[in-house]
Amino acid sequence: MPLKRECLVLLVLSWVSSMRAQDENRVMFSLGTFQNVSVPVNGTIQAVVSRIPADVSFLTLQFHTHHRNVTLSYTPIPLYGFSVTAADAGLLSNLTPSQTIVSWFLKTPDGSSAAGIGVILPYTSTDPVPGACNQESPLEIDPNIYLQYNLFETTITFAPANIGYGRGVIPPACDVDVGSSTRWRLMYEVYQYFLPEGDMSEQSLISSLERVANVQNVQDNSRKVVSLTSHDRTQFSFSSLPGQGVIFSVIVRDPVLNTSASYIPVHTYACIFNSTLDRCSDLGRVSTKVFFTVIGLAGLFVCFVGHRFFKCELFCMGFGFMAFVFFVVITITTPLDYNIRLALTALMGVVGGVVMVMSWWRFGSVMACVLVVGLILGFLISSIIFFTPLGDLPVFHNDVAFWVVFACIMVFVPLFFIRWPREGNIITCGVVGGYTVVLAVNAYTYTSLSYITLDVLKRLLNHNFSRAFISVPLQDIDFIMITVWVVLGVSGIVVQLYREKSRQFFPPSPYVMWKQERERRKTNVLDPSHHKPSLSARILGRIRQLTQRTEPAGETTPLLL
Structure with missing residues (x-):
């Protein structure tokens, strides 16, 4: 040699x-x-x-x-x-x-x-x-x-x-010996x-x-x-x-x-400069910008008045929960184009939001809905914890250890909501709503804070991602966005706590209120509406009037004197 x-x-x-x-x-x-x-x-x-x-x-x-x-x-x-x-x-x-x-x-x-x-x-x-x-x-x-x-x-x-x-x-041999005098x-x-x-x-x-x-x-x-x-x-x-x-x-x-x-x-740069598709200069897709812009505006609304407009908050939280789960499932199981997957994700998110609102409207279980909201906050808090250097510890490169700890943190947070449901719901509105604004900004300019949840998504979609080091830089734009997130979150929480302190904890379910009103009418004979036929009876009576001919009631000519 x-x-x-x-x-x-x-x-x-x-x-x-x-x-x-x-x-x-x-x-x-x-x-x-x-x-x-x-x-x-x-x-x-x-x-x-x-x-x-x-x-x-x-x-x-x-x-x-x-x-x-x-x-x-x-x-x-x-x-x-x-x-x-x-x-x-x-x-x-x-x-x-x-x-x-x-x-x-x-x-x-x-x-x-x-x-x-x-x-x-x-x-x-x-x-x-x-x-x-x-x-x-x-x-x-x-x-x-x-x-x-x-x-x-x-x-x-x-x-x-x-x-x-x-x-x-002559260079020392590489693999002949493993002693302290070798490589x-x-x-x-x-x-x-x-x-x-x-x-x-x-x-x-x-x-x-x-x-x-x-x-x-x-x-x-x-x-x-x-x-x-x-x-x-x-x-x-x-x-x-x-x-x-x-x-x-x-x-x-x-x-x-x-x-x-x-x-x-x-x-x-993890991208290609001279490619005709997905170039480094064109990383932000139009569909992604539209999707996260709408998400950011909805999150800003939830951040400040989410608890006041409870049905809107439930729709937004149900949208986010279902959209995330569906995107993971459809990405793992199908080879569909990104834009198609994003459109289907938005559609299923709407379905999830409607189901969330209707479940509260029909059954009136505020606690069940708030626990789902608490899981979303728990997911975000757990993601933040593993976004820190703690996530690069060797023990968390094992999938079992990572997901067990992640799930425990995620489930522990909603327990806080059992004792203080209104405060927990308002905190979720402020924290999650503020983070959606960060995601909306990320659609237009790069910020490392998007990897708080993106790294968890990558780990769900790629089995080999567990071995990867997930450290990302925190630079000027990131500190600016952290400040924006904190200001939005704290402001939203304070504003909602102040506005809701004299109101009832949660608005009542419309369906439950209707059932209670119907029972009250049945039992209260002094209520004029008690003697009024029900809506279904009135509709059937009107239909009969329109479809049945009135029978003549005997002699109708005037008497001759």
Whole structure:
């Protein structure tokens, strides 16, 4: 294997000498300094670094573009096993004892132009070698992080590292021994860096990548998600955040030598820039905006006067309860288009609202309806609890543990309503009504607060989502929306408590009132309405008058005197 590497280095050096006259396609790098690079149409850029210090054992070159794939290779013509193609591409080069110059080659796979930034980082013989124990990808040493995403989760994978070694030294074996003198002593740390919300510009990405390029910058600016040993799987899942830029970084540490190295950072927006459907610039569907705008207006009404207009509140709560359940069921069981599912969800939500109102109208059981309202508040409170870092605890990556605790919290909240039904109902109006306004705003501009309930929905729809880390960033827009939510909720609760303090707890059921009035009329003989025929008797009498002919009552001619 070292002979293969030396032959490769000689090939690269020969190409360097042949390209000296083509300075326009050569970019000179300095170690640790970012360099802007533009790849011309059907062109190849040679990235060169020289004057490499003698204590440097290996180098990593990383090149990043906004969304276009580029091919980074050891050779002028990309070869299988000697190149990598990605929007975040990187290569690692081991150095020979006397080597002071290294070059790589950069081009686009389709011959189009591309622009991005690159940086070359040096490492010594004591630093661990990222991806040196690779057994998956074609590269012999693969320092890249591979990323895949779908609507529910984003998954990253990377190859195990090896302990450091000097120039010209045969690399230590990866899987011969598991002792403390082998690569099994290495530790890994996975980091997450969130770009500014709603900002998918290239300038924002470049400035963010510069903040997470090396080990020290990653530690200072990123959030550590998890630490693991060499015996753990090198694959992790995170909740997908369409439209939200995220940079994932991995640091490998050698606890014996107290050294570290970084893999090539990788970024994603969980959407496609050059797609004709579901582009990053067109994440908000018109149907979604219409649906949640109506929901937000209804929630604002419920927030301030929901208890006063009890039937309207029951309709809105029944709508939300049935719509959520039906959307989960129809998504799991059918492959229908999103817009069709949303329309059917709205229709079934209306049915659920009508059923809720009619059940109260017919049976008059306020407590049963209020308990359903309490379950909705319990669902939201439980979702908020698991939206915090508590939801990323390893124990809650188990579905059984998660759903048992979630259900217990959800069921516990309605118990409060048994003792204080009116106050509980008003609190639900304020909290849930305020959150629907947040969801309505999210239909037009991104806010992380929508993932309070969306993460629970994802977990219901995707069985593999339980393994995903669900942390999301809280940035300026989120703190603004939290303030709006709190102000709306507190204002709605205070206003309704003040207005309803002198009123009866709940309005009576119209059907129950009608039955009571009918019984009163039957028993109260002094009531004039007691002697009045019932409505059905009056209708039947009128029908008989219209359909039956009146019989003559004897002689009708005048008497002759």
